[in-house]
Amino acid sequence: MPEPTVRNTAIVSAEPGSPFPELRARRCECGYVFCPPHGYGCERCGRAGEFTSEVLLKGRGVLTALATVHVHSKLPTPYGLGRVTLDEGPVLDVPLVAGADLSIGSRVSARLVPDASGEVLECRFGAEEETP
Numbered sequence: 001m002p003e004p005t006v007r008n009t010a011i012v013s014a015e016p017g018s019p020f021p022e023l024r025a026r027r028c029e030c031g032y033v034f035c036p037p038h039g040y041g042c043e044r045c046g047r048a049g050e051f052t053s054e055v056l057l058k059g060r061g062v063l064t065a066l067a068t069v070h071v072h073s074k075l076p077t078p079y080g081l082g083r084v085t086l087d088e089g090p091v092l093d094v095p096l097v098a099g100a101d102l103s104i105g106s107r108v109s110a111r112l113v114p115d116a117s118g119e120v121l122e123c124r125f126g127a128e129e130e131t132p
Contacts, residue, residue, distance in 0.1 A: 004114060004118065004119050004120055004121045005119065005120055005121070006021070006112065006120075006121045006123075007115070007120050007121065007122050007123070008122075008123065010024065010036070010037075011023060011024050011035070011036045011037070011123070012024070012110075012112075012123045013056055014112055014121070018112075019111050019112050020059070020109065020110065020111055020112070021059060021110050021111070021112055021123050022056040022057060022058060022059060022110075023035055023056070023057040023058075023059050023086075023092075023110060023123075024036070024037050024054060024055075024056060024057075025037050025054070025055050025056070025057050025088075025090060026038070026039075026052040026053065026054055026055065027052060027053055027055045028041075028042035028044065028045060028047055028051060028052045029047060029051045029052070030042060030044060030045040030047065032044040032045065032089075033055065033057070033088055033089045033090055034090060035057060035086075035090040035092060037054060039052070055088075057086055057088045057090070058086075058087065058088065058109075059086070059109055059110030059123075059125075060086065060087050060107070060108070060109045060110075060128060061084045061085050061086040061087050061107075061108060061109075062084065062085050062105060062106070062107060062108070063082050063083070063084055063102055063103070063104055063105065063106045063107075063108050063125075064082075064083050064084065064085050064091070064104060064105075065082060065083035065104065066080065066081075066082050066083075066096075066102060066103070066104055067080070067081045067082075068080050068081075069081060076116075079095065079096070079098065080095070080096035080097075080098070080100065080102070081093060081094070081095060081096065082094055082095075082096050082102065082108070082125060084108055084125055094110075094123075094124070094125045095122070095123075095124045095125070096108075096124060096125055096126065097111065097113060097124045097125065097126030097127075098113075098124075100125075100126040100127055101127065102126070102127060106127060106128075107127070107128040108125045108126060108127060108128055109125065109126070109127075109128040109129060110123050110124070110125055111123070111124060111125070111126055111129075112124075
C-alpha cells in the first residue's frame with residue numbers, strides 16, 4: 001500500500017512517516033512572521049516580498065477560541081474549529097482533531113491525521129503531546 005499523501009503541502013511540511021508536521025510561514029526583515037506564506041510582502045510594515053524568507057513553525061500553541069460546526073453543505077458534521085496562537089507568533093484558524101478534549105487555554109500541536117479515505121493526511125490540531 002502506498003504511503004498516504006499530505007494535503008496542502010504549500011502550508012504543511014512533513015518528514016515521511018512523522019505524524020508531527022511543521023507549518024510553512026514567512027518572516028519579514030522587520031521580524032513579523034505570517035502564515036500562510038505568500039510572496040506579496042509584509043502584512044505589518046509593507047516591505048516587498050523579496051524582503052521576506054521562508055521559515056518553518058513547530059505548530060504548537062494555545063487554543064484561544066473554539067467552535068463546533070453542526071451544519072455544513074459539503075463536509076460531514078459535527079467538526080471542530082479553533083483559533084490557535086502559535087508559540088512563534090501567528091494566529092491561525094485551524095481544524096481540530098475529531099473528538100479531542102480541548103478547551104480555551106489548552107496547549108495544542110499540529111499533527112497529521114488520515115482523511116476518511118485513509119489515502120490523504122490532513123493537518124489538524126489536538127492536545128499537545130511530546131513532539132520532536
